[in-house]
Amino acid sequence: MTKTDKSHGEPLIHITKRADISFWQSVLIHLLGITAALIICSLLIIFVTGSKPLDIFKAMIEGVVGTPAANSGINKQYMEFIHKTAILLAISLAVTPAFKMKFWNIGAEGQVLMGALASAYCMIEFGGRVNNTLLLIIMLVVSILMGALWAVIPAICKALWNTNETLFTLMMNYIATTLVSYFIMVKDRSGRSDLGIINERTGYGYLPSLFGRNYLFNIFITVGLLVIMFVYLKYSKQGYEISVVGGSENTARYVGINVKTVIIRTVAISGAICGLVGFMMISGDLHSIKSTVVGGQGFTAIMVSWMSKFNPLIMVPVSALIVFLSVGSKSATSAYRIDNSVGDILAAIVIFSIIACEFFTMYKIDFRKSKRRADT
Amino acid sequence: MNFGMLITFIRQSVRLSSTLLLGSTGEIITEKSGNLNLGTPGIMAAGAISGIAGAYFYTRSGAAFNPILSIVITMLCCIAGSFLTTLIYAFLTVTLKTNQNVTGLALTTFGLGISNFAGSIINQKMGGSGVAAFPEIGKAYRASLPFAPKLGFVGEILFSYGFMTYLAIVIAVLVSFVLTKTRVGLNLRAVGENPATADAAGISVDRYKYCAILIGGVISGLGGLYYVMDFAAANWQNNILDQFGWLAVALVIFALWRPNIGIIGSIIFGALYVVGPFLLKLTNQQQELLKILPYLFTVIVLVITSMRNKKENQPPQSLGLSYFREER
Numbered sequence: 260m261t262k263t264d265k266s267h268g269e270p271l272i273h274i275t276k277r278a279d280i281s282f283w284q285s286v287l288i289h290l291l292g293i294t295a296a297l298i299i300c301s302l303l304i305i306f307v308t309g310s311k312p313l314d315i316f317k318a319m320i321e322g323v324v325g326t327p328a329a330n331s332g333i334n335k336q337y338m339e340f341i342h343k344t345a346i347l348l349a350i351s352l353a354v355t356p357a358f359k360m361k362f363w364n365i366g367a368e369g370q371v372l373m374g375a376l377a378s379a380y381c382m383i384e385f386g387g388r389v390n391n392t393l394l395l396i397i398m399l400v401v402s403i404l405m406g407a408l409w410a411v412i413p414a415i416c417k418a419l420w421n422t423n424e425t426l427f428t429l430m431m432n433y434i435a436t437t438l439v440s441y442f443i444m445v446k447d448r449s450g451r452s453d454l455g456i457i458n459e460r461t462g463y464g465y466l467p468s469l470f471g472r473n474y475l476f477n478i479f480i481t482v483g484l485l486v487i488m489f490v491y492l493k494y495s496k497q498g499y500e501i502s503v504v505g506g507s508e509n510t511a512r513y514v515g516i517n518v519k520t521v522i523i524r525t526v527a528i529s530g531a532i533c534g535l536v537g538f539m540m541i542s543g544d545l546h547s548i549k550s551t552v553v554g555g556q557g558f559t560a561i562m563v564s565w566m567s568k569f570n571p572l573i574m575v576p577v578s579a580l581i582v583f584l585s586v587g588s589k590s591a592t593s594a595y596r597i598d599n600s601v602g603d604i605l606a607a608i609v610i611f612s613i614i615a616c617e618f619f620t621m622y623k624i625d626f627r628k629s630k631r632r633a634d635t
Numbered sequence: 636m637n638f639g640m641l642i643t644f645i646r647q648s649v650r651l652s653s654t655l656l657l658g659s660t661g662e663i664i665t666e667k668s669g670n671l672n673l674g675t676p677g678i679m680a681a682g683a684i685s686g687i688a689g690a691y692f693y694t695r696s697g698a699a700f701n702p703i704l705s706i707v708i709t710m711l712c713c714i715a716g717s718f719l720t721t722l723i724y725a726f727l728t729v730t731l732k733t734n735q736n737v738t739g740l741a742l743t744t745f746g747l748g749i750s751n752f753a754g755s756i757i758n759q760k761m762g763g764s765g766v767a768a769f770p771e772i773g774k775a776y777r778a779s780l781p782f783a784p785k786l787g788f789v790g791e792i793l794f795s796y797g798f799m800t801y802l803a804i805v806i807a808v809l810v811s812f813v814l815t816k817t818r819v820g821l822n823l824r825a826v827g828e829n830p831a832t833a834d835a836a837g838i839s840v841d842r843y844k845y846c847a848i849l850i851g852g853v854i855s856g857l858g859g860l861y862y863v864m865d866f867a868a869a870n871w872q873n874n875i876l877d878q879f880g881w882l883a884v885a886l887v888i889f890a891l892w893r894p895n896i897g898i899i900g901s902i903i904f905g906a907l908y909v910v911g912p913f914l915l916k917l918t919n920q921q922q923e924l925l926k927i928l929p930y931l932f933t934v935i936v937l938v939i940t941s942m943r944n945k946k947e948n949q950p951p952q953s954l955g956l957s958y959f960r961e962e963r
Contacts, residue, residue: 276961363736363955365673422941423950425671425736426888430930430937433881437927444920558740565737598755600873603748610741611727618731622959 273625285620289613293580296612300605308595315591322590323583340586342474345481346540347578350560352481352488352571353532356525357410358561359492359569360505362417366428368557369435370409370530372550374402374537376439378464379457379548382541383446386463394464399538406534407527409435414526418519432557439550456546466543477543484532489571501525533557559606566613577613581606642791644906644913650796650866652898652905653803654679657858658883659901660807660894661851666887667814668847669827669953673739674724675855676880677746678717682856683863684750685716687871690769691757702775709772709864710857717856718849720746725848729841732957743877751873758871773869776861797865799857806854807894814894823847827951830958840958858883882908885933891940891948904929 301312308315325336350367357364381398389397409431416422443454458464466476492498500521504511511518541548559581567573588602658679665672672678689712693705724742727733757767779795786794814820825833826843834840859876863869886904890897907929911922940948 276959365736365740416938416941420938420941420944422938423888423954425955426884426950427934427937429673429881430885430934433878433885433930434927434934437923437930441920441923444923555744558744562737562741565734598752600748600751600755603744604752607741607745607748611723611738611745614733614737614741615727615731617733621732 271626274622275625277621277623280620288619289616292612292616293609296609299608299612303604303608304601307597307601310595315595316587318591318594319583319587322594323587338474340582342477342544343586344575344579344582345474345478346536346544347556347560347563347582348574349481349484349536349539350533350556351563351567351574351578352484353529353536354557354560355488355529355564355569355571355574356492356498356501357529358564360501360522360525362414362522362526363425364410364413364428364526364529365425365558365561366410366413366431367529367533367560368553368555369428369432370406370533371537371540371553371557372432372435372439373409374406374534375541375548375552376435376442376537377401377405377534378538378541379454380442382457382464382546386458387461391463395466395542398464398542399535402538402541403531403534406537407531410530410533411523411527414523417526418522436550439548439552443548443550454547454549457548458546464542465546466539474544477539480535480539484535485571485575492569492571497521497524562610562614566610580609584609638788640913642788644910645792646795647909648902648906649792649800650905651909652901653796653800654858654862654866654879655883655886655904656803656807656894656897656901657799657861658855658880659886659890659897660803660810661853661855661858662884662887663851663890663892663894663897664810664814664823664847664854665851666892666954667823667827667951668844669830669951669956669958670728670844670848671735671739671955672721672724672742672848672851673736673884674721674742674746675739675884676877677743678720678724678852678855679746679859679862679880679883680750680876681720681746681859682713682717682853683859683876684753684871685856686710686713686860687757687767687769687863687869688712688716688753690772690869691760691767694769694772700771702771702778705772705775710860713856713860714853717853717859720749720856721849721852724852725845728957729844729848732959735955735957743880747874747877750876754871754873767871769869773864773867776864777868797861799861799865803858803861804898807898810854811893811895824951827953830953831960834958834960840960844958855880855883882929885930888937888950889929889933891936892950903932907932 301316304310304312304315323337323340350371353370354364354367378398378401381394381401385394385397410428413422413424413427413431416427417424447454492501500511500516503514503516504518504521508518511521537553540552545552560578563574563578563581567577584606585602588605589599592599592601658675661678662672662675686709689709690705693708694700720742723745724738727738728735754767761767776799777797779797782790782794812820814824822833822838823843825836826838826840826847830840833843858879862876862879863871867875882904886897886900889904890900907925911917911925914922914925917925
């Protein structure tokens with residue numbers, strides 16, 4: 260190899276954008292990525308516990324689907340897993356329309372929390388004063404409005420003055436958290452800075468259980484949301500407008516779409532669904548409120564939505580995978596007496612590898628071929 | 636509030652401010668390269684727990700305790716830990732061009748998870764109950780200048796802090812100088828504003844991004860170390876650093892991406908955070924409500940700067956976007 264050859268040589272690795280990728284190729288890349296992540300996770304588990312990773316994965320699966328003994332009663336253990344998946348899925352669906360528009364709403368955490376706060380407030384204030392069905396309707400409406408309000412403030416600023424929405428929505432999360440702890444301190448009569456179970460004796464404002472099962476109401480709402488969101492994004496005119504604005508704001512303007520209206524409307528929808536999830540969490544499950552009630556799911560949902568490429572149907576397995584890791588590791592860690600934060604670490608490793616897969620689906624890597632160089 | 640309380644209040648504000656200042660100075664360097672690193676809380680937690688791990692192994696080694704050596708060891712561990720954590724983010728966002736928001740949020744989950752996990756292991760090894768505490772090392776970090784007590788209240792307000800408080804201010808001033816007055820700083824800002832132009836001008840975009848993200852991450856990590864070692868007197872507590880991490884991210888906006896404004900901003904944030912108990916007339920509830928103020932102020936600054944639309948007060952133009960040379 261001569262000297263001039265070297266200075267004009269191709270780099271060792273050449274990265275080009277793929278024009279297109281087949282569905283199966285993409286699935287293969289993602290499966291490889293998840294497998295690699297699980298191998299890293301297993302190594303981590305071996306390192307930490309010294310036991311066989313297969314045993315731990317078995318403990319994780321048992322923690323999720325439950326042993327036969329745990330499932331014999333009315334409260335099936337797997338229902339809890341399905342319910343948790345449903346909640347994460349619902350938040351992921353909520354953030355999706357805004358993301359598809361490239362509006363980086365990372366305030367889902369706060370929007371859900373405001374919905375939850377509104378529900379809890381109505382439960383305390385109106386419980387027993389109005390008929391229970393009316394109370395549920397009031398809670399639902401107020402929660403949706405609060406969620407939408409929390410999202411629409413940054414959206415209006417974005418539309419009018421191009422205020423950075425990522426940073427704005429992030430700040431709104433912490434304002435919401437503080438408001439909730441303030442609310443708890445004001446309403447708390449026991450001095451434990453915890454409201455306990457609201458309306459425990461009367462059950463006012465509780466979503467009824469269906470067919471003798473808890474959570475079914477929430478699961479049905481989520482399935483409804485899934486179908487509506489899929490149709491809305493794919494087949495409605497507004498869904499089309501969202502994709503155009505997300506693709507290029509200028510193009511949207513040239514074809515006569517009112518970009519400001521679309522931004523505000525879409526983000527309001529996003530926030531409204533977040534508020535609805537807050538209602539579901541309080542009325543359909545917890546019947547109590549804490550400032551940590553959302554527990555970072557607002558952020559996890561962002562990652563779920565992104566990893567699923569904004570496709571509502573793919574979000575189902577992705578959110579199930581994430582919930583599996585967190586619920587499963589919680590039970591496995593208690594069996595092996597290690598701290599349950601290991602679930603967060605596993606989830607993060609899986610997320611890292613899935614988002615890294617995206618690079619390999621978007622770009623093609625060519626290594627320098629010495630043979631071809633010899634020809635030219 | 637009497638005079639003695641006022642002095643305590645000022646001292647507490649300044650002490651808390653160093654965590655926020657280091658965190659935000661690191662984030663400013665990162666954002667100036669066009670990368671929004673939402674992993675800052677995770678990096679701060681990882682840096683802090685690495686320092687605690689260093690402290691654990693040092694005290695376990697059985698060597699005679701040497702305050703300076705303990706500081707050097709914990710700092711090196713912190714730098715290594717936050718460097719490695721940040722490297723994940725840098726590799727994914729710069730080389731693999733992943734979405735910065737998603738990667739950053741995942742890094743926060745990861746860093747907090749690692750820190751809680753390692754924290755509880757160290758806790759267990761140290762006897763199980765209570766917290767992992769290293770009082771001697773905390774004392775070494777908190778040692779003030781020897782002449783401070785002789786100067787009365789002036790000494791208390793100005794010279795009574797541990798060395799990292801001064802280090803934080805020196806780093807902030809230095810970073811301000813480098814960003815505005817040197818060629819490296821100019822190049823870095825060019826990368827953050829418009830990487831394609833910077834690339835055309837012969838600046839290596841990826842190299843600048845890597846360096847900025849990694850240096851920024853290490854500085855943020857030192858903020859976490861300061862919090863556990865000095866503010867919390869070398870007591871480890873799970874889940875404490877994420878709120879300060881997000882406050883540091885808020886401070887970047889409040890300071891308009893300038894570390895020297897960040898010095899004052901961090902003291903204001905620190906004051907707002909600790910003021911509650913000093914205002915005796917307020918009830919607990921009202922004190923809780925005061926914690927909204929740092930975030931509220933940040934939102935107001937963000938909205939006002941975007942309304943006035945002055946170029947020098949805006950976020951870097953390509954903040955949050957990956958750069959791929961062939962995509963122009």
